[in-house]
Amino acid sequence: MRILQFAGLGLFLIAFFTFIGSLFMGDYQMTEAVAKEVISDENHQALLLPELAPMIDKTYGNQFAFASDFQSTFERVNQAFKEQQQWDKVIYTDYTFSIVKASSIGYVADHGGRLFFLIFILGPIGALLYILPQLQLLGPAGIKNHHVFHDNEKNRGIIGIAIGTFLILFYIFLYWFEEYITNWTLIVDPLSMAMNGGAASQWFLYGFMYTIAIIVMGIRMLIKYRHNNYQMIRTGSVMFFQTAFAFTIPQVLAAMSLPAPDMKNMWPLDYSFFFDYRLNEMVEAGTIGFFMLGWGIALFAIGVPLFTYLYGKRWYCSWVCGCGGLAETLGDPFRQQSSKKLSAWKIERYLIHGVLVFAVLMTSAVLYTFFTEESQLFNIGSVYVSSFDVRGWYGFAIGAAFAGVVGTGFYPLMGNRVWCRFGCPLAAYLGLVQRFKSRFRITTNGGQCISCGNCSTYCEMGIDVRWYAQRGQNIVRSSCVGCGICSAVCPRGVLKLENGENNDASRMEAPAIILGNEGVTLNV
Numbered sequence: 098m099r100i101l102q103f104a105g106l107g108l109f110l111i112a113f114f115t116f117i118g119s120l121f122m123g124d125y126q127m128t129e130a131v132a133k134e135v136i137s138d139e140n141h142q143a144l145l146l147p148e149l150a151p152m153i154d155k156t157y158g159n160q161f162a163f164a165s166d167f168q169s170t171f172e173r174v175n176q177a178f179k180e181q182q183q184w185d186k187v188i189y190t191d192y193t194f195s196i197v198k199a200s201s202i203g204y205v206a207d208h209g210g211r212l213f214f215l216i217f218i219l220g221p222i223g224a225l226l227y228i229l230p231q232l233q234l235l236g237p238a239g240i241k242n243h244h245v246f247h248d249n250e251k252n253r254g255i256i257g258i259a260i261g262t263f264l265i266l267f268y269i270f271l272y273w274f275e276e277y278i279t280n281w282t283l284i285v286d287p288l289s290m291a292m293n294g295g296a297a298s299q300w301f302l303y304g305f306m307y308t309i310a311i312i313v314m315g316i317r318m319l320i321k322y323r324h325n326n327y328q329m330i331r332t333g334s335v336m337f338f339q340t341a342f343a344f345t346i347p348q349v350l351a352a353m354s355l356p357a358p359d360m361k362n363m364w365p366l367d368y369s370f371f372f373d374y375r376l377n378e379m380v381e382a383g384t385i386g387f388f389m390l391g392w393g394i395a396l397f398a399i400g401v402p403l404f405t406y407l408y409g410k411r412w413y414c415s416w417v418c419g420c421g422g423l424a425e426t427l428g429d430p431f432r433q434q435s436s437k438k439l440s441a442w443k444i445e446r447y448l449i450h451g452v453l454v455f456a457v458l459m460t461s462a463v464l465y466t467f468f469t470e471e472s473q474l475f476n477i478g479s480v481y482v483s484s485f486d487v488r489g490w491y492g493f494a495i496g497a498a499f500a501g502v503v504g505t506g507f508y509p510l511m512g513n514r515v516w517c518r519f520g521c522p523l524a525a526y527l528g529l530v531q532r533f534k535s536r537f538r539i540t541t542n543g544g545q546c547i548s549c550g551n552c553s554t555y556c557e558m559g560i561d562v563r564w565y566a567q568r569g570q571n572i573v574r575s576s577c578v579g580c581g582i583c584s585a586v587c588p589r590g591v592l593k594l595e596n597g598e599n600n601d602a603s604r605m606e607a608p609a610i611i612l613g614n615e616g617v618t619l620n621v
């Protein structure tokens with residue numbers, strides 16, 4: 098079994114280093130035909146092509162030099178127009194990603210299939226070979242978190258920090274420097290062509306990798322929690338929603354030239370839902386577009402209050418959501434890193450509700466512009482602030498930096514639910530309903546609690562579950578995503594996730610059983 102694991106690790110590492118190395122393979126050469134194909138607008142061609150002449154047919158050894166030459170030429174042309182106040186000539190289309198990708202020549206462009214096999218077939222096989230023997234090695238079913246705080250990867254050791262650093266860099270390139278990861282998109286081009294008929298963008302690559310991560314690490318979850326039906330079904334659910342709703346269905350819709358949203362993702366998590374181009378796209382698509390618009394609005398306006406009333410926020414955060422899905426699978430090894438300090442709870446409350454307010458204000462500004470065609474909102478001194486500025490700030494700070502770079506990159510440092518706990522505006526909305534109007538609660542049989550603290554240790558949302566268990570109090574916290582791990586790791590069966598009576602008083606009521614100096618008292 099150990100040999101199988103070593104082989105799996107070896108395959109995974111080969112795939113990983115091929116993945117990184119592929120960024121540095123091949124050369125870059127822009128022909129005139131490529132330039133004309135990418136810069137398809139004839140006006141832009143007339144303005145840019147003469148300036149790009151020195152780059153035509155020149156061979157670059159890496160994408161950094163190529164992209165830098167292209168961008169400086171592009172900026173020079175635009176700067177001249179701006180200085181001459183020829184606003185109608187300024188080019189706003191960013192061609193860098195497409196031109197770097199189309200100009201790639203050599204190994205990656207010629208042997209994408211081989212690299213795909215090495216990276217995306219052997220990599221997951223290697224990971225599974227590493228994971229599957231745990232079925233045998235760990236013996237009978239039951240959660241075994243042995244030595245988790247002595248583990249270099251799981252307790253902020255050098256491996257954990259290296260994983261976090263890789264994830265952070267990955268997100269930085271994905272969001273802001275996509276022109277440098279074009280080779281990765283070349284490798285998945287055939288898959289993208291087969292699924293939606295077009296070349297792969299960085300978002301196709303991301304969706305594909307995201308889905309693989311949830312499937313492979315989901316299988317790990319199924320093995321680890323195989324004695325627990327709730328965990329098995331919940332993990333199957335996030336694997337299904339990611340594979341079908343987030344990845345496959347949008348590709349099919351795109352192949353049919355229809356709007357291609359992830360239809361389980363809702364506002365305000367899907368913060369661009371009300372952006373003008375999305376609304377126009379849905380309206381122009383006719384009946385199916387109106388259905389998507391109505392579905393998206395119904396999800397947050399009716400689905401959230403209704404299902405959260407019935408089942409708590411777990412119906413979305415732990416069963417459906419893609420961010421939750423990644424956190425529960427890829428992030429599971431790091432769940433014990435979430436801070437249980439009171440100060441963290443305080444920061445969490447300010448931050449997450451602050452983001453919700455920001456999302457509501459940003460969306461209001463965007464809709465104001467959509468309906469009035471007036472984009473200017475207010476002035477700061479002589480600077481005009483438009484709704485486009487506000488949505489740009491939100492996209493940068495929350496949509497990219499918080500949700501991506503911090504939200505996932507910090508898994509090994511701050512636990513697997515950094516985004517869900519501190520930043521997700523939808524989690525804040527769901528949490529408000531859960532706290533004040535829901536049947537969901539975790540009941541605690543305080544008399545059985547031995548204060549081992551397993552529940553608090555493995556609560557990914559930083560809830561000090563033991564504190565409630567010791568007192569026999571129901572847990573009614575807005576942040577609880579109902580993952581059920583506290584209950585799964587409790588050796589005494591103290592904790593139970595329940596949807597009970599809609600009686601606010603009984604939900605929040607103090608103890609059914611109290612252990613006091615005079616023995617056990619039944620408080621009925």
Ligand code: SF4
Pocket residue numbers: 555556557558559560562572576577578579580581582583584
């Ligand atoms: S309290 Fe339990 S169910 Fe809720 S988030 Fe924490 S571990 Fe999950």
Ligand code: SF4
Pocket residue numbers: 545546547548549550551552553562563566567586587588589590591592
């Ligand atoms: S895991 Fe169970 S026994 Fe241990 S502290 Fe939590 S509720 Fe008590």
